[in-house]
Amino acid sequence: MTVFRTLAFAGLAAWLASGFYVIRGNEQGLVRRFGRARLPLVASGLHFELPWPLSRVDRVNLQEMRTLTLGVASSDSLDPVGFLRPAGLDRVGEFLTADKNLLNLQVHLQYRISDPYRWLCAIESPEVALRLLAESRIAEAISQSGVDYVHPLGLDELRQVLTRDLVHTVDDENLGAVVEDVTIAAVWPPLEVKAAFLDVSNARAEKEKLIEQEQSRGEQKISAARSQCRQLLDRAHADKQSRIQAARASADRFRGLLAAFDEQSAGGGGDRQAVRRRAMTRMFLETLETVWPKMARPVVLETDQPVDLRVFPGGRKPAAGSR
Secondary structure, eight states, X not given: OHHHHHXXXXXXXXXXXXXXXXXXXXXXXXXXETTEEEEEEEOSEEXXXXXXXXXXXXXXXXXXXXXXXXXXXXXXXXXXSOSSSOTTGGGTTEEEOTTSOEEEEEXXXXXXESOHHIIIIISSSHHHHHHHHHHHHHHHHHHTXXXXXXXXXXXXXXXXXXXXXXXXXXXXXXXXXXXXXXXXXXXXXXXXGHHHHHHHHHHHHHHHHHHHHHHHHHHHHHHHHHHXXXXXXXXXXXXXXXXXXXXXXXXXXXXXXXXXXXXXHHTTSOOHHHHHHHHHHHHHHHHHHHHGGGOOSOOOOOTTSOOOOOOSTXXXXXXXXXX
């Protein structure tokens, strides 16, 4: 009898000792005594509560990042033949776009628990509620987008829209969780139309390739045209400067010639017209010495036509029939 009492006392002591529990620094504890949750939440440290089954302590890590996956991986990676794939698995994660096309999506929802009481006690099956809420928002966003936007042109923008929408929606529903990020892991068409989607993707890639080639060719032509334009401008500027210098030189020469006329006429060399005539004759002869050797072509004259060989005004007219 003494042994029985000792064993009973030891068992009672052990059962009472099981009521001690530890809450870590990044956790909060929710105590349920006789099935009813008790507030406030238990902070970190060593605590005592009535042992099981009179009470239960749920520890919740408020900093833990949890992942909720919507949809499955690509059907090809599961079973290309479809022999062992469960019935209806292809329809999981399937959404209808605005242009009446079906697309399969796999979405990862990153969230953390912010209110353990709301998450554990106030809502029945909170993960299911979060999944249904996320699927409804994703379906609504996809139904307002075209197939080309979802696959694959606007994936990044769609991810941002879903993240912003789910953050506000989950907060409004007061599920006791906070959505941190939404990631679209994969987007693929149904197997029945996969070949058509591949053709469209190849055509889109070919289109982008042609656009890039033509843009590169256009840039090369623009660069060549600009270079040619610069060359023409430089050549025109150089020709302009050359013409200006030549005109200035001719003007200086003419002024010098006029000054020489004045000096000769003032020094007793005759009147101004006679000096001018002699100077023009000298310039004409110098020009002939330069130009005449370069004229290596014959000149044909008709015998019965007069030829005017006058160079200076007032010279003698050739007789009729001269040649």
